[in-house]
Amino acid sequence: MTKRKIFRVYSVCFFVMTINIYLINDSWIFNNSFNPNGCFRYGPPPILTDGLESKNLLKEGPFQLLPNFKNPCFYGNTSRLTKSLRCLPYFLIAGFPKCGSTDLWKRLTYHPEIVALHPKESSFFDGRRFHQDHPWTFEDFIDTFKADAEVIQKNSTYNRSEALLFHNLITGEASVNTAAMNDLWHKLPENSGLKEPRYTNANYVRHLIPRARLIFIMRDPTERLWSEYVYSARANCFSASPEDFHDLVLESISRFQNCLQNYSEKSCVYNFTIDTFKGRLRTGLYIMHIRDWLKVFPRDQVLFIRTEEYEKDIPYTLKRIFKFLDIGPPADNIFKQMIECERQNVQTFKGTMFTKTKTLLDKFYQPYNFRLSKLLVDFNLKFSHTRK
Numbered sequence: 001m002t003k004r005k006i007f008r009v010y011s012v013c014f015f016v017m018t019i020n021i022y023l024i025n026d027s028w029i030f031n032n033s034f035n036p037n038g039c040f041r042y043g044p045p046p047i048l049t050d051g052l053e054s055k056n057l058l059k060e061g062p063f064q065l066l067p068n069f070k071n072p073c074f075y076g077n078t079s080r081l082t083k084s085l086r087c088l089p090y091f092l093i094a095g096f097p098k099c100g101s102t103d104l105w106k107r108l109t110y111h112p113e114i115v116a117l118h119p120k121e122s123s124f125f126d127g128r129r130f131h132q133d134h135p136w137t138f139e140d141f142i143d144t145f146k147a148d149a150e151v152i153q154k155n156s157t158y159n160r161s162e163a164l165l166f167h168n169l170i171t172g173e174a175s176v177n178t179a180a181m182n183d184l185w186h187k188l189p190e191n192s193g194l195k196e197p198r199y200t201n202a203n204y205v206r207h208l209i210p211r212a213r214l215i216f217i218m219r220d221p222t223e224r225l226w227s228e229y230v231y232s233a234r235a236n237c238f239s240a241s242p243e244d245f246h247d248l249v250l251e252s253i254s255r256f257q258n259c260l261q262n263y264s265e266k267s268c269v270y271n272f273t274i275d276t277f278k279g280r281l282r283t284g285l286y287i288m289h290i291r292d293w294l295k296v297f298p299r300d301q302v303l304f305i306r307t308e309e310y311e312k313d314i315p316y317t318l319k320r321i322f323k324f325l326d327i328g329p330p331a332d333n334i335f336k337q338m339i340e341c342e343r344q345n346v347q348t349f350k351g352t353m354f355t356k357t358k359t360l361l362d363k364f365y366q367p368y369n370f371r372l373s374k375l376l377v378d379f380n381l382k383f384s385h386t387r388k
């Protein structure tokens with residue numbers, strides 16, 4: 001496989017995942033179609049790889065945010081409408097894939113102070129802005145929140161202290177590849193000629209939505225990779241098996257270690273050619289991504305959640321999130337709905353990985369998990385190492 005091919009197949013695979021959840025009729029991504037087995041058959045992958053000089057997001061903004069809106073909103077000019085209210089997301093569930101974000105997002109959408117009239121993932125930063133036929137501009141991204149902006153604008157309360165109408169509703173989104181997917185970093189003008197990225201999604205988000213509150217939900221990276229593999233099998237029509245997964249793990253670890261011989265650690269973590277379309281080993285190196293986010297975002301704008309803890313105590317985790325987002329606890333009946341809502345995106349594949357594979361992966365990830373726990377001293381990083 002050539003480098004280009006690897007990239008193409010792999011990119012499509014993750015677009016497929018997005019589509020699979022929310023955008024089944026969104027045919028502009030590619031002519032997706034279901035094959036008789038019920039999985040996707042992917043078409044030619046339309047990924048832009050040239051002409052990325054024009055994709056400089058740092059040219060956008062800053063925006064004159066309106067002081068009487070809790071959500072970041074401003075008045076924009078468009079040719080169609082003048083002085084239309086434009087809103088950016090107040091919070092982003094920015095990572096990580098296969099860690100329970102769909103479930104978490106679904107529950108949060110019940111909250112009366114959260115407006116969520118758009119799909120869970122726009123994948124703007126990590127992919128959609130590079131789409132070959134329809135590359136999104138930042139304006140297109142903001143358009144995603146158009147219906148939300150209308151509701152935010154209509155809902156207001158008179159604010160006595162300020163003697164103005166205060167709009168207290170917020171919106172957010174959950175493109176989980178934002179945290180770790182920077183595959184075209186070396187093609188972007190800001191990183192031109194560099195051996196490792198100076199600008200990643202973290203920098204663009206900080207530049208465009210400086211007060212964004214970020215949520216990272218992380219599970220045991222070994223389990224995460226297995227889950228991604230099983231998901232990928234369904235989306236890409238290959239059959240998952242512990243043997244095949246073991247080969248994938250051996251191959252990916254070997255590619256990563258080979259890379260380390262000639263390139264820096266950061267450069268390898270950001271090099272997508274390490275992956276195969278069946279699963280991304282690099283994504284689980286949470287520390288390597290998180291530290292780049294914490295370089296540009298203040299700690300109090302970031303919340304870390306462990307999937308294992310979330311699954312064990314959903315009400316507690318939700319309350320932590322309300323506090324972090326500065327939204328009130330919802331009425332009892334709504335909170336009950338949030339807690340009792342059916343689990344989303346649950347794995348249906350019955351098999352498990354081999355113990356030898358798990359041992360290998362645990363060993364690979366262990367030093368990175370350790371470094372993460374040193375960085376986030378308030379984060380209880382005891383990933384469960386027992387399998388049901």
Ligand SMILES: *[C@@H]1O[C@H](CO)[C@@H](O)[C@H](O)[C@H]1NC(C)=O
Nearest residue numbers: 064074075076077078082083
């Ligand atoms: C909107 O248009 C007005 C008049 O053309 C201009 O003064 C203003 O700077 C524009 N605002 C934005 C956000 O582009």
Ligand SMILES: *[C@@H]1O[C@H](CO)[C@@H](O)[C@H](O)[C@H]1NC(C)=O
Nearest residue numbers: 112113114115150151154155
């Ligand atoms: C205010 O928000 C609620 C819940 O988000 C929504 O149902 C309602 O229609 C909104 N009201 C207005 C006037 O937009």
Ligand SMILES: *[C@@H]1O[C@H](CO)[C@@H](O)[C@H](O)[C@H]1NC(C)=O
Nearest residue numbers: 067068157159161162166168
């Ligand atoms: C009144 O407006 C300010 C911002 O101008 C905001 O910080 C405050 O929370 C608002 N109070 C209420 C009760 O909405």
Ligand SMILES: *[C@@H]1O[C@H](CO)[C@@H](O)[C@H](O)[C@H]1NC(C)=O
Nearest residue numbers: 255257258259260261262263
């Ligand atoms: C690393 O560089 C050496 C010397 O240039 C070369 O022989 C080797 O093949 C390279 N290894 C990889 C994995 O690129």
Ligand SMILES: *[C@@H]1O[C@H](CO)[C@@H](O)[C@H](O)[C@H]1NC(C)=O
Nearest residue numbers: 186195259267271272273274
């Ligand atoms: C990624 O790694 C491959 C070798 O595995 C190397 O040829 C390529 O130049 C690397 N890409 C970047 C952007 O460093």
